[in-house]
Amino acid sequence: MKLSDGVEQAIHCVVMLSRLSDDGVLSAAALAEFHGVSTSYLLKHLQALSNAGVLQTLPGPKGGYRLAKAPEDISLLDIVLALEGPAPxxxxxxxRQRGPNPLPAHMFVEPCSINAAMLRAERAYRAELKRVTIADILADLTEVDDGSIAARGCAFLALHERKSGTKA
Structure with missing residues (x-):
């Protein structure tokens, strides 16, 4: 299974946005700069996350993006589904019903065992993504960070976080 690059970008952006102050927002341009990605490409993903209720969008000169829910209420599955859609x-x-000399329809009453196996794998994959929240990612990051990662993020937020005047 291959997910789009946007999924990685979206997860990292949601993690970054989880570190904002209560009334803080970040612009798409700032998020793109921090992650070294295209702003126009990232905007599509941020919009999808907003449409899915993961992010809140605030318009205007002091506008930007922030989380619409607490980090513990946002799963990796929420982000993947927002970007990739719900289809398996x-x-x-x-x-198996095509080609020369097809068998009669009664031979295909049971679902294809290949399809059944793939759907079981999909359910397991989605269950794991649903289990892991942004809060879990932050906790894991804290365990491995010697302070460098946090310092980099804090320094960037100090320069780029906008105060919206409204609390999340």
Whole structure:
């Protein structure tokens, strides 16, 4: 299974936004700069996250993005589904019923065992993504950080965080 680059970018942006003050926001340009990615590409993903209720968008000159929910209420599955959509990665097209000399329809009453196996794997994958929250990612990051990662993020936020005047 291959997820788009936008999924990685979106998860990192949500983690960054989780470190804002209560009335803070970050612009898409600032998020793109911090992660070294295209602003125009990132904007599509931020909009998808906003549409899914993961992010809140504040318009205007002091506007930007912030979390719409607490980090413990945002799962990796929420982010993946916002960007990739709800369709399963594997889609069975019943090719076993094609080709020369197809078998009669009664031979295909049971679902394809390949499709069944792939859907079981998809359920396991989604269950794991649902289990892991942004709060878990932050906790894991804290365990491995010698202070360098936090210092880099704090220094960037000190320069780029905007105060919206409204609390999240």
């Amino acid at each position: 990665a594997f889609r069975c097209h019943e090719i």
